Every structure is written in structure tokens, then in C-alpha cells.
Amino acid sequence: MTQPDNASNDTVGSVHELAVLSRIFPLLPSASAALLGPGDDAAVLAAPDGRFVVTTDMMVHGPDFRFAWSTGHDLGWKAAATNLADVAAMGARPTGLVVAIAATRDTPVSLLEDIASGLRDACAELAPGCGVVGGDMSVSDTFTLAITAFGDLEGRAPVVRSGARVGDVVALCGDAGVAATGLRLLFDRGVDEHGTPDRSLADRLRAEHPDTVGAQLAPRPPISAGVAAALGGATAMLDVSDGLALDARRIAAASGINLDLHSELLGSDPEMALRGGEDHALLATFPANAPVAAGFRVIGAVTEGSGVTLDGEPVEGVLGWDPYAGWNGQAG
Amino acid sequence: MTQPDNASNDTVGSVHELAVLSRIFPLLPSASAALLGPGDDAAVLAAPDGRFVVTTDMMVHGPDFRFAWSTGHDLGWKAAATNLADVAAMGARPTGLVVAIAATRDTPVSLLEDIASGLRDACAELAPGCGVVGGDMSVSDTFTLAITAFGDLEGRAPVVRSGARVGDVVALCGDAGVAATGLRLLFDRGVDEHGTPDRSLADRLRAEHPDTVGAQLAPRPPISAGVAAALGGATAMLDVSDGLALDARRIAAASGINLDLHSELLGSDPEMALRGGEDHALLATFPANAPVAAGFRVIGAVTEGSGVTLDGEPVEGVLGWDPYAGWNGQAG
Structure with missing residues (x-):
């Protein structure tokens, strides 16, 4: 009762x-x-x-x-x-x-x-x-x-994935790889000896690593930057949910171009930035003849071709997260 | 593979x-x-x-x-x-x-x-x-x-629940109690000896009772009658999902009036019409000085008071479906 x-x-x-x-x-x-x-x-x-x-x-x-x-x-x-x-x-x-x-x-x-x-x-x-x-x-x-x-849309055209053009710059607003670093920590150290998610271990981990674990559990995507990008002339844009490489490939496929990312612009761990998802950063392309919208940083360029390259070399291997991977919905 | x-x-x-x-x-x-x-x-x-x-x-x-x-x-x-x-x-x-x-x-x-x-x-x-x-x-x-x-809304005001006025007529478009009759059949005769839903029993039942079982499993609510009711001056309207009595009470509460339903206008089984849900008929009120919209039939009148009456007497007992009633999500 x-x-x-x-x-x-x-x-x-x-x-x-x-x-x-x-x-x-x-x-x-x-x-x-x-x-x-x-x-x-x-x-x-x-x-x-x-x-x-x-x-x-x-x-x-x-x-x-x-x-x-x-x-x-x-x-x-x-x-x-x-x-x-x-x-x-x-x-x-x-x-x-x-x-x-x-x-x-x-x-x-x-x-x-x-x-x-x-x-x-x-x-x-x-x-x-x-x-x-x-x-x-x-x-x-x-x-x-x-x-x-x-x-x-406040009178503007929607910014779709298919508008990137050769010569545009590739720019990012928000984190890349931070939420995935948090998820890796949780899977490594937020589980008990049977691999079951554990609340007290996760709480301790979050206290020790508030930025990465917090980014995974309660991300802060740069929502207002979406309007800023549209006003700033973005030619294509998407939300990076599955990792930079996989989501960049979606713009490349929709636009019929190649996105070449520059490793020195991807932070201290370019591999994690490329393959880690769930940061919900905004990835956009802008014309090269004007500054990118406020909050965005250039991380590459749109080139001829199809796909995603890192410093001109194809990005190989598993690009992103597969929702059909094994899991146990009852645990934790 | x-x-x-x-x-x-x-x-x-x-x-x-x-x-x-x-x-x-x-x-x-x-x-x-x-x-x-x-x-x-x-x-x-x-x-x-x-x-x-x-x-x-x-x-x-x-x-x-x-x-x-x-x-x-x-x-x-x-x-x-x-x-x-x-x-x-x-x-x-x-x-x-x-x-x-x-x-x-x-x-x-x-x-x-x-x-x-x-x-x-x-x-x-x-x-x-x-x-x-x-x-x-x-x-x-x-x-x-x-x-x-x-x-x-095509330029019209939305038809909300709070607009019924004393003197309006109460009208219904669609079935009342048919889908619930089908559900009762399924629970009575569409389960095996352990009470587990059974496909072959249900298939046979549907072949024998296509109207009622079909109304439960694949209802055909009168969608276009919604626009017709708005154009026809409906003062209040809702979709009957939890049963006529319970949903009529919602209009009554929102409008601060009483809905008096007339049993002789509720078909051959007024009790089932009153308490059976999931037909998704449209229940509306219309001014009494004009015909109700095409497809609707008068089933009562809006009177002073608060609640729902049948032939002037309060409707007692359990009115509708409680989504928190016990169930076994794995069975069937």
C-alpha cells in the first residue's frame, strides 16, 4: 500500500x-x-x-x-x-x-x-x-x-549532409573521444569481478575522472553552435554520435567527396578522437574563403574522392559502434 | 551467417x-x-x-x-x-x-x-x-x-476537451465496445491451458469473429471524421481509448459539465459500450441547434453537473483499463 x-x-x-x-x-x-x-x-x-x-x-x-x-x-x-x-x-x-x-x-x-x-x-x-x-x-x-x-529553422535552409564541396574546410565544435574514454573507463573499472556494472565503483570512477565519465553519462553537446554554423554558412553538418571517422564518412558519402582529417588537429589521442562515439559534437564543413563559425575549430579539408582520410591515408579498421554487439540488458 | x-x-x-x-x-x-x-x-x-x-x-x-x-x-x-x-x-x-x-x-x-x-x-x-x-x-x-x-490544423482552432457547454449534444463516430469484446474473446479462448496466448487458437478465433477480434488487433478508427467534426462546429472532442465512460468523464472534468449518455443509443450491450476501451472512436460535443457532423450519431446530452451519467444515474464501478494491472511480458 x-x-x-x-x-x-x-x-x-x-x-x-x-x-x-x-x-x-x-x-x-x-x-x-x-x-x-x-x-x-x-x-x-x-x-x-x-x-x-x-x-x-x-x-x-x-x-x-x-x-x-x-x-x-x-x-x-x-x-x-x-x-x-x-x-x-x-x-x-x-x-x-x-x-x-x-x-x-x-x-x-x-x-x-x-x-x-x-x-x-x-x-x-x-x-x-x-x-x-x-x-x-x-x-x-x-x-x-x-x-x-x-x-x-527560423527561415533558413536546413544544413544537410550532402552539401560539402571540394575546397571547404572541415570543422568541429565540441569534444571528440572524451565520452568514449569515459565509457572505456566504466567498462574497465566500473564493473565487478563478473563484469557486471557496479554503482559504487562507477561513483568512485566518476569522482576521479569527472570530465571523461561525466561526458559519457551526461554529455554537454554545443547545441547553440548549430544555429551559429547555419548562420555562418556551413555547407554540411551532422551530430557526431558514432565517432568522427564513421560520421565523417556519412558526410563524404552524401556529398560525393572525401574528408581529409589532419591528425595534428585531433588532440592528444587522434585514434580515440577518430573512433570514439557519443560526444555529440557538431561536425561541419565551411567555405574556405571565410572564417568558420564561432566555437568551431578546423580539423581538415574537403578533397576530391570518396571516404575519409587521415593525413591523406585511408582510415582503416572498425570505425564505430555496432548497436547489435552482444550485451546483457538485465545486468546493472 | x-x-x-x-x-x-x-x-x-x-x-x-x-x-x-x-x-x-x-x-x-x-x-x-x-x-x-x-x-x-x-x-x-x-x-x-x-x-x-x-x-x-x-x-x-x-x-x-x-x-x-x-x-x-x-x-x-x-x-x-x-x-x-x-x-x-x-x-x-x-x-x-x-x-x-x-x-x-x-x-x-x-x-x-x-x-x-x-x-x-x-x-x-x-x-x-x-x-x-x-x-x-x-x-x-x-x-x-x-x-x-x-x-x-489547416487554420482551425484545435478541438480540445474543455469546450463542451450545457445544452450541447454528445455524439460518437465509430464503435464502442467492439474491440473490448474481441479482447475478451482472446483472453477467454485465445490462450492455452496455462493462460498463455496461443497463436493457433487466436487465428481460429479471428476467423470465427473477424469483426470483434479484428477491431481489437487492427482497429479502424474514423480518422477523417476528426476534420469533419472540427468543420462541423464540435465544441469538444477526444479519442475513446479507455472506454466511453472514462473518456466521457475526461471531457466532463475539463469542461466543468456533466455528460448524460442514453442507454438506448449505446447499442445492444450498453455496459460493454460504456466500459470497453481501444475502439478509438471519436467522442465529441456539438451545439444542439445544428446537425452533428457526418458520421457521428447522438448518444446523449451535456447537462449541468460534473461527471458522467447514464439515463440520469451516475455510472458506478471500474470505468476503464489500468495499465498497471498484472501481466507477464514474456508470455506469448
């Missing part, structure tokens, strides 16, 4: 859906573009441009996150940040999110509150004015969170 | 994500409002009205569907239909869907193809011009499908 004086013990399976929602709703960020918010069959969002940008992403316990490593706040933050990055990569300003959660019955309601707080804080810091306009809640054996994010 | 000549044995876990997507993409319906479709960080959809309607819904294997009862085509159809109904209930014309799927590793790729075909056929029949503009694919221990749907 629910104890009104002990709400911290409530779980999704022990209290009524309406009671759960009444605790979560006040925590969610409101969207300045919301003409009609949650509570009806659908929300109504302003699209002053006459178009809107939309992207969706599902995070599944096991392959995408583990509660032994991520707090609820981390999960809400990361879910917002990664979707906002996809909106930003089109050169759009994020306006709203809808959030569907399938929680296990033993999920504490307080964890859902933490997720809502993470969504709120990520929107406030990364995309002020963006908020949650609707959602859905279910129960499941596997904790799953699905976010759909919207953005406004 | 993948056998090119035996694609019917491929599973999500045995072939590369790109190979899966290359088989699904051609089956998905295209959206006439899509200015930029799948393949970039985000899609771009037209919103000529300067606003858009958005709703999201997650379907989880176990509480929301079971593959022993539903084909992939059924699941895709129902996921589209239920989300389109929420858009229609605002008085909007559906323009697009984004679809996120988390599949178990043993899911046949052919099942995903069937889901795509179900999405396509539902859009074509229920909302021509609406299509899939983006998506995401993951692996999970629990098969989960999340849909977000969009609609255009």
Missing part, C-alpha cells in the same frame, strides 16, 4: 498512474513554443517558419545505459542532449520534446522524478525555451525511454 | 543494421508533407498552418500487444491507427509519423517488414498522404514500438 508519508518508497507498480504523473509533471520544463501543452489527445506547438525539424531516438536499458552507472538525472539529461544535438545539426533551434517512458514495475517514482529533473536541467542549460510538450507512460520488463525532438 | 538466398531466416541479431533498414525503408509510406525525409540527423516536415499537432504513444510487448495474437502487420497498423486517432481528435489532418522500434535479437527481419507494411496500409486507408518521416532502431529484451504522430 502507498504510504502518503513515505513517498520515497513508492514504485511505478505500487501507485496509480495519475499519482505518478502528478509528481512528474511539475518537474518537466515548459516550452515557450507550446500553444497547448500536455493533457489533451495531442499538444499544439508553434512552427512560425511553416516547417519543423523532427528527430527521434530510443534509449534501452542494457545497450544504451545502465542504472548502475547512470542516475535518473543523467538519463534524462542525456536523452534530451542527444536529441537536441540532432536538431542542432540541422541548423535549427530546438523548440520541444515529447517523451515516452516504459518503466519496470519496481522503478521508484523518485527515479522518474530524477529523469524529469534531468530533462529540465538539460533544456535550461543547452536549449533555453525548449521544453516537454507531451508524453506517454507504460510498464515494461525493460526500462525504455523514447524521445522525439522538434526545432524551428 | 546471412544466406542471401534465404532472407526469410534473417533475424535482427544476425544481420547488420544497414541491411535491416534497407529492407524496411522501401516499405514505409512516404509523407506528402515531408520536405526532407529519413537519412539525415532529422527530418523536415511542412507545417503550413504555422502550428502542428503532436502526440506520442509507446506499445510494449506484454501489456499492449502479444505476437501470439498480433501479426507484424497488425502491430504496425494498430500503432499507426491509434496515433492517427489522437491527431484526428484535435480536429487536425495527420501529416507524418516517426517510428522507433526496439526489437529482440531473435526478431525475424520479415516481422519488421510486416510492421512497415502495416504502417503503410493504415496510412493509405485511414490518412492518405500521411507517412513515415523518420525513425530509430534498437535492440531490447522487450519488443517496444514508439510512435509520434503529427497533424496540421
Whole structure:
């Protein structure tokens, strides 16, 4: 039975859906573009441009996150940040999110509150004015969170992957390889002797390596740089989710050109920068005859050919993360 | 290993994500409002009205569907239909869907193809011009499908729940209690001696009772009636997903009135019509001084008070479906 004086013990399976929602709703960020918010069959969002940008992403316990490593706040933050990055990569300003959660019955309601707080804080810091306009809640054996994010192009053309031209410079805004360094630390030292993710080990690791582990668990992609890049004349752009080499190849394939990256511009660990994913930096190409947008740094050039080269040599080997690699969704 | 000549044995876990997507993409319906479709960080959809309607819904294997009862085509159809109904209930014309799927590793790729075909056929029949503009694919221990749907208001005000006025008539377009009759049949006779959903029993049941079981597994909500109701002056409207009594109470609460339903207008089984969910009919209120919109039939009147009455008497008992009721997500 629910104890009104002990709400911290409530779980999704022990209290009524309406009671759960009444605790979560006040925590969610409101969207300045919301003409009609949650509570009806659908929300109504302003699209002053006459178009809107939309992207969706599902995070599944096991392959995408583990509660032994991520707090609820981390999960809400990361879910917002990664979707906002996809909106930003089109050169759009994020306006709203809808959030569907399938929680296990033993999920504490307080964890859902933490997720809502993470969504709120990520929107406030990364995309002020963006908020949650609707959602859905279910129960499941596997904790799953699905976010759909919207953005406004403010009259500009979307910055797509296919616009890079020979002679452009290649530029990056944000980190490359930092989140992957954090993930490697977690897999190496955030697990117990059976390889199971362990909360106390992860907490200690995060205290010792806040930058890298924090970048993995709660990334801070440069959302406002997306609009800046569009205004600055970016010819192509994407969000680096699977690693620089793999995502650069996507621009190369869509544009029919080669991206030559320069190893001396990739920081102290060019290999990790090339192959490590989940930083959600923005990779863009700009005309060479003008400065790149504020916040971007040049890391290479667009050349004739097809694919990705490092100092003129093809990048070999496994480029990025395969979502079908083995995993155990129950562990951690 | 993948056998090119035996694609019917491929599973999500045995072939590369790109190979899966290359088989699904051609089956998905295209959206006439899509200015930029799948393949970039985000899609771009037209919103000529300067606003858009958005709703999201997650379907989880176990509480929301079971593959022993539903084909992939059924699941895709129902996921589209239920989300389109929420858009229609605002008085909007559906323009697009984004679809996120988390599949178990043993899911046949052919099942995903069937889901795509179900999405396509539902859009074509229920909302021509609406299509899939983006998506995401993951692996999970629990098969989960999340849909977000969009609609255009075409210059009209959204039809919300709070606009019903004393003196309006209450009208319904679509079935009430038919899908629940089908679900009752499935739970009574579509399970084996251990209560586990059984495919061959369900198939036989559906052949014997195509209307009711079909309404449960692949509902056909009256999507175009949503725009008709808005044009016809509906003062309030919603999609009946949890049963007439529970959803009527939502209009009553939002509008601060009472909805009095008339039992002789509820068909041969008023109790089932009142309490059975998942038909996704449209329940609306209209001014009494004009005919209700085409397709709607009067089932009651808006009166002073708060709540829902049947022939003037309060409706007692359990009104609708509780998503937190016990279930076994692994069975069937």
C-alpha cells in the first residue's frame, strides 16, 4: 500500500498512474513554443517558419545505459542532449520534446522524478525555451525511454549532409573521444569481478575522472553552435554520435567527396578522437574563403574522392559502434 | 551467417543494421508533407498552418500487444491507427509519423517488414498522404514500438476537451465496445491451458469473429471524421481509448459539465459500450441547434453537473483499463 508519508518508497507498480504523473509533471520544463501543452489527445506547438525539424531516438536499458552507472538525472539529461544535438545539426533551434517512458514495475517514482529533473536541467542549460510538450507512460520488463525532438529553422535552409564541396574546410565544435574514454573507463573499472556494472565503483570512477565519465553519462553537446554554423554558412553538418571517422564518412558519402582529417588537429589521442562515439559534437564543413563559425575549430579539408582520410591515408579498421554487439540488458 | 538466398531466416541479431533498414525503408509510406525525409540527423516536415499537432504513444510487448495474437502487420497498423486517432481528435489532418522500434535479437527481419507494411496500409486507408518521416532502431529484451504522430490544423482552432457547454449534444463516430469484446474473446479462448496466448487458437478465433477480434488487433478508427467534426462546429472532442465512460468523464472534468449518455443509443450491450476501451472512436460535443457532423450519431446530452451519467444515474464501478494491472511480458 502507498504510504502518503513515505513517498520515497513508492514504485511505478505500487501507485496509480495519475499519482505518478502528478509528481512528474511539475518537474518537466515548459516550452515557450507550446500553444497547448500536455493533457489533451495531442499538444499544439508553434512552427512560425511553416516547417519543423523532427528527430527521434530510443534509449534501452542494457545497450544504451545502465542504472548502475547512470542516475535518473543523467538519463534524462542525456536523452534530451542527444536529441537536441540532432536538431542542432540541422541548423535549427530546438523548440520541444515529447517523451515516452516504459518503466519496470519496481522503478521508484523518485527515479522518474530524477529523469524529469534531468530533462529540465538539460533544456535550461543547452536549449533555453525548449521544453516537454507531451508524453506517454507504460510498464515494461525493460526500462525504455523514447524521445522525439522538434526545432524551428527560423527561415533558413536546413544544413544537410550532402552539401560539402571540394575546397571547404572541415570543422568541429565540441569534444571528440572524451565520452568514449569515459565509457572505456566504466567498462574497465566500473564493473565487478563478473563484469557486471557496479554503482559504487562507477561513483568512485566518476569522482576521479569527472570530465571523461561525466561526458559519457551526461554529455554537454554545443547545441547553440548549430544555429551559429547555419548562420555562418556551413555547407554540411551532422551530430557526431558514432565517432568522427564513421560520421565523417556519412558526410563524404552524401556529398560525393572525401574528408581529409589532419591528425595534428585531433588532440592528444587522434585514434580515440577518430573512433570514439557519443560526444555529440557538431561536425561541419565551411567555405574556405571565410572564417568558420564561432566555437568551431578546423580539423581538415574537403578533397576530391570518396571516404575519409587521415593525413591523406585511408582510415582503416572498425570505425564505430555496432548497436547489435552482444550485451546483457538485465545486468546493472 | 546471412544466406542471401534465404532472407526469410534473417533475424535482427544476425544481420547488420544497414541491411535491416534497407529492407524496411522501401516499405514505409512516404509523407506528402515531408520536405526532407529519413537519412539525415532529422527530418523536415511542412507545417503550413504555422502550428502542428503532436502526440506520442509507446506499445510494449506484454501489456499492449502479444505476437501470439498480433501479426507484424497488425502491430504496425494498430500503432499507426491509434496515433492517427489522437491527431484526428484535435480536429487536425495527420501529416507524418516517426517510428522507433526496439526489437529482440531473435526478431525475424520479415516481422519488421510486416510492421512497415502495416504502417503503410493504415496510412493509405485511414490518412492518405500521411507517412513515415523518420525513425530509430534498437535492440531490447522487450519488443517496444514508439510512435509520434503529427497533424496540421489547416487554420482551425484545435478541438480540445474543455469546450463542451450545457445544452450541447454528445455524439460518437465509430464503435464502442467492439474491440473490448474481441479482447475478451482472446483472453477467454485465445490462450492455452496455462493462460498463455496461443497463436493457433487466436487465428481460429479471428476467423470465427473477424469483426470483434479484428477491431481489437487492427482497429479502424474514423480518422477523417476528426476534420469533419472540427468543420462541423464540435465544441469538444477526444479519442475513446479507455472506454466511453472514462473518456466521457475526461471531457466532463475539463469542461466543468456533466455528460448524460442514453442507454438506448449505446447499442445492444450498453455496459460493454460504456466500459470497453481501444475502439478509438471519436467522442465529441456539438451545439444542439445544428446537425452533428457526418458520421457521428447522438448518444446523449451535456447537462449541468460534473461527471458522467447514464439515463440520469451516475455510472458506478471500474470505468476503464489500468495499465498497471498484472501481466507477464514474456508470455506469448
